[in-house]
Amino acid sequence: ELDDAIESIRASRADVADADRAAASGDRVEVDFEVRDMGQVIDGGISKNHPLVIGKNNFIPGFEEQLIGLQKGDRKEFSLTAPADFANKSIAGKKLDMKVEMQRVQQVTLPAIDDAFAQKLGKFTNVDQLILSVKDGLLKEKEEKESQRVRLAAIDKLIDGAKCDISEDMVNIQLDLMVQNFDNDLHKHDMELSLYLAKLGKTQDDMRKDWKADAKRQVAMTLVLHALARVGDIQVPPEEVSAALESLVQSALTTEGQVPNNLDVESLRRSLESRLLTEKTLQYLERTCVS
Numbered sequence: 001e002l003d004d005a006i007e008s009i010r011a012s013r014a015d016v017a018d019a020d021r022a023a024a025s026g027d028r029v030e031v032d033f034e035v036r037d038m039g040q041v042i043d044g045g046i047s048k049n050h051p052l053v054i055g056k057n058n059f060i061p062g063f064e065e066q067l068i069g070l071q072k073g074d075r076k077e078f079s080l081t082a083p084a085d086f087a088n089k090s091i092a093g094k095k096l097d098m099k100v101e102m103q104r105v106q107q108v109t110l111p112a113i114d115d116a117f118a119q120k121l122g123k124f125t126n127v128d129q130l131i132l133s134v135k136d137g138l139l140k141e142k143e144e145k146e147s148q149r150v151r152l153a154a155i156d157k158l159i160d161g162a163k164c165d166i167s168e169d170m171v172n173i174q175l176d177l178m179v180q181n182f183d184n185d186l187h188k189h190d191m192e193l194s195l196y197l198a199k200l201g202k203t204q205d206d207m208r209k210d211w212k213a214d215a216k217r218q219v220a221m222t223l224v225l226h227a228l229a230r231v232g233d234i235q236v237p238p239e240e241v242s243a244a245l246e247s248l249v250q251s252a253l254t255t256e257g258q259v260p261n262n263l264d265v266e267s268l269r270r271s272l273e274s275r276l277l278t279e280k281t282l283q284y285l286e287r288t289c290v291s
Helices: 002-012 063-067 115-120 127-161 168-188 193-200 204-231 238-252 265-290
Strands: 015-018 028-037 040-053 075-081 095-109
Touching: 002 127, 040 095, 063 075, 063 095, 115 127, 127 204, 127 265, 168 193, 168 204, 193 204, 204 265, 238 265
Parallel strands: none
Antiparallel strands: 015 095, 028 040, 028 095, 075 095
């Protein structure tokens, strides 16, 4: 894991330059491709200037090897059989016919892992400090994953053993929130919910039906955690809420140092208080389970 993490850092700082030669393992290339099953183009089976690094094996097994030896402008046709356990179940185990045209070949030069490399990353004076930081990061990530596992397992047990009176209105409110959050995420990527659903051949009602069970469970989790907070007399000190609010408000200030007009500070305070209470309750639950 440590080696993989270091290699990932190296790759992010690699020098990439166009190469007037045949593609080789380790090169970054861009290809046009077309994939057919029994003469029909598969879903997502056509792409232009598709980037990939030969040897990363992020495509159908065997595809990248077929690109080795091709120069810019070269075309090639070949067939591959997708593994029976391939992630895309619609083509798993099928023989696929491929057409490719090489559009670009780039040589990737990875930097040496030395003190100079570590210093370029900013806060390190030598490579040992970099490696230690990466180790600490991996350890923290594992600890966070274990913490999340314990929390989810404990919550599942509490929900399964609890008797929650969950109304349709509560579920619908949660669904409204989930849809709104999803819509906001799509907008960050310049996508519209209506177009996204049309592409899937679904309506918003279909999506709400698909999400209803999850929404009901999230409502149950909220009720259970609120009950646990009352039993454990868990509270959030006002000064902690104020400090968190101040931090958020400062990050939202305009270039003139003013609070944006559309920022509802009181609504934000309530949201923060609820979030902090949930986190403290989860910490309490985790400590109880571990002990």
